[in-house]
Amino acid sequence: MEKVFARISEEVSKVIVGKEREIRLVLAALAARGHVLLEGVPGVAKTTMARAIARATGLRFSRIQFTPDMLPSDVIGTMVYDQRTGEFVFRRGPVFANVVLADEVNRANPRTQSAFLEAMQEGQVTVWGETHRLPNPFIVLATMNPIELEGVYPLPEAQLDRFMARVVVGHPSLEELVEIMEKYRSITEFPVEPVARPEDIVAAQEAVWKVHVDKNIKLYIARIVEETHKHPGVSLGGSPRAALSIMMLSRGLALLDGLGYVTPDHVKEAARAALPHRLILTTEAKLEGLKPESVVEDVLSSVETP
Numbered sequence: 001m002e003k004v005f006a007r008i009s010e011e012v013s014k015v016i017v018g019k020e021r022e023i024r025l026v027l028a029a030l031a032a033r034g035h036v037l038l039e040g041v042p043g044v045a046k047t048t049m050a051r052a053i054a055r056a057t058g059l060r061f062s063r064i065q066f067t068p069d070m071l072p073s074d075v076i077g078t079m080v081y082d083q084r085t086g087e088f089v090f091r092r093g094p095v096f097a098n099v100v101l102a103d104e105v106n107r108a109n110p111r112t113q114s115a116f117l118e119a120m121q122e123g124q125v126t127v128w129g130e131t132h133r134l135p136n137p138f139i140v141l142a143t144m145n146p147i148e149l150e151g152v153y154p155l156p157e158a159q160l161d162r163f164m165a166r167v168v169v170g171h172p173s174l175e176e177l178v179e180i181m182e183k184y185r186s187i188t189e190f191p192v193e194p195v196a197r198p199e200d201i202v203a204a205q206e207a208v209w210k211v212h213v214d215k216n217i218k219l220y221i222a223r224i225v226e227e228t229h230k231h232p233g234v235s236l237g238g239s240p241r242a243a244l245s246i247m248m249l250s251r252g253l254a255l256l257d258g259l260g261y262v263t264p265d266h267v268k269e270a271a272r273a274a275l276p277h278r279l280i281l282t283t284e285a286k287l288e289g290l291k292p293e294s295v296v297e298d299v300l301s302s303v304e305t306p
Contacts, residue, residue, distance in 0.1 A: 011192055037277060046169050117155075272297075
């Protein structure tokens, strides 16, 4: 599996410059059957990254541009009348794909957000009492623009908790920006080719369960999550789902590294992606400028590494 993901990462790097960490986390989440929240300002290649990963893995890609007037049926699908048969048939929405890019998910109204995130969590949609399974594998890459305040509906904490990881896609460095300009023509031609098959990803998702997590590592994860509740700047710490996300993402990272077991370093790397978006800070902490990422670093430094 290590070689498969190495090929995918190398192929994605043809159009993505200097985002090895971000690509690694998305691939680890894909292996762990988790969804990812991509956060970053416009123009930092969030959409290109999602398209490239879908193309390199041979998976079907779908993009949903969320807007305030979008209805749940625009996302999950609806029943339409077939004049030839005289019956209503289900017309699938864009959520029926392997890799779904939910662009600016916080622009959708709460009703549509709820329907989409429920489909994302359950792996199925129900329309007119009939259940339709989503394809396998299935991963949602949802983007949010952190600087937009007008015309957005912030995701409730319960819905943010459904994302295994949050990956912050930052600005490129000076050297990377020059490289992007030099490669611009090649990037626009999108030279990414499939280097894996959907069956490879399904096999990886099965293999991730075989990655061993020692009891001491599980205890380490539990202590990290427990410590978030004790931090003075946090009003609501990590949930049990946060602990499970750290464990599964750690397994995915270990699989990418070709290891059959999880190390404390995998846990730390996973915690930095799986915890910040789940933490709710106190009003005082926010006024003092405390960031969830800083809380996670405080927690990791205070919990003894096994």
